[in-house]
Amino acid sequence: MSSKAFVCLEKKMHEVELISLNFKSFKESILVIINTNKDGNDETKNSTHHFKIVDNNGQEITNDQQLKSAFETQPVFFFIHFIHSFVYYYFSFFYLFESLKLNKKNR
Numbered sequence: 001m002s003s004k005a006f007v008c009l010e011k012k013m014h015e016v017e018l019i020s021l022n023f024k025s026f027k028e029s030i031l032v033i034i035n036t037n038k039d040g041n042d043e044t045k046n047s048t049h050h051f052k053i054v055d056n057n058g059q060e061i062t063n064d065q066q067l068k069s070a071f072e073t074q075p076v077f078f079f080i081h082f083i084h085s086f087v088y089y090y091f092s093f094f095y096l097f098e099s100l101k102l103n104k105k106n107r
Contacts, residue, residue: 005076009033021068023061027053030080050083 003021007014007030014033018026030053053061055070056077070076 003071003076005071005078007033007078007080009080021064021071023064023067026061026067030078034080052081052083054079054081 003018005016005018007016009030016026016029016033018029030051034051055061055066056073059066059070061067061070061078070078
């Protein structure tokens with residue numbers, strides 16, 4: 001028996017059908033949604049996503065048991081929140097700054 005849930009990502013609602021209540025396969029389904037281009041095709045983008053999954057009650061879902069508990073309340077909604085790492089932004093800024101310095105130096 002499959003289970004259906006709604007996933008809210010960036011103000012858009014997506015319907016997900018799960019064959020089993022397995023967190024790993026659920027997370028893979030979410031990655032497919034995240035990586036699907038705006039055109040609707042399944043070509044994945046070349047980026048790494050850090051996100052957390054939250055249920056109707058604001059409980060973060062991190063394992064099979066929490067996923068199963070989320071399905072005790074109907075309808076089932078999950079909300080995807082991207083985690084923006086300070087370290088990622090720091091190194092991105094540092095790389096950009098160093099690239100600009102090299103470009104000025106080579107002129």
